[in-house]
Amino acid sequence: MGPGDGENHWHFRFGPGGVRSVGPGLGCVRDVLAALPGAGGGDGGDGGDGASRRRDDVLLVACELLANACDHAPGVTCLDVDLADGHLTVAVTDGALTRPVPAPWRPGQPHGHGLHVVERISTRWGVSPFPGGKTVWAALPAP
Template identity: 40%
Template sequence: MSGTPRRTAGLRCEDARLIARDVLAAHGVAERLVDDVLLVVSELVSNAVRHAGGVTDFHVRHLRDCVAVDVSDATSQCPRMPGTPVEVPGGFGWLLVNRIADRTEIRCGLGGKTITALIPIPSVT
């Protein structure tokens, strides 16, 4: 397992993408997967900034069969899927994260939540 040192408050999407790109480059990850990971990073970080007062913790890990992206914020409010009611905007980024990631996990606590997205590394055949 290898990843980034944890980053905290004030993290912007641009910074998070640079950190993720550096971690993935160190592991020789294919550009197509890099694009998927950067999209997930952008969505999770921007949602934390827009809806939860900012990122309180950020980590990208290259594991044996996936890339894990962890984003924490200070609210325990869960992301919502789009659709109901239709007059409420948003939710499509969360839908996109869940289509790219094999699995997403939400861990809530008194100080907020951490969302982990596990993006599969395609096997080389």
């Protein structure tokens, strides 16, 4: 696993059965974040508006996209991370045809807020359907 078609693209394939756990995909995203230029920080680790907070945002959004593919689809088949134009895009592919939509907002409920989190933190997000599945992606400012 590592950079894919270029230095700014990473592609991870999880096989025909997909992966049914968020952990392996999140590990891949952590590896990508560690490989980015300036990954050592430089923002003092302040957790404010710096790179540390942006890395945490990427991990949170990736976790939500991966969890949705594990909970509402047969599992994750591919994970792609792209760095372009100052944004990091995380894309999770699964074999389900159902398009994800945010559930009604219900404060106090333990589940059903994932896409609201993705909408709130991401610059933009969307779904790219294809025969046999879909890719759900989200773009965030690069750390």
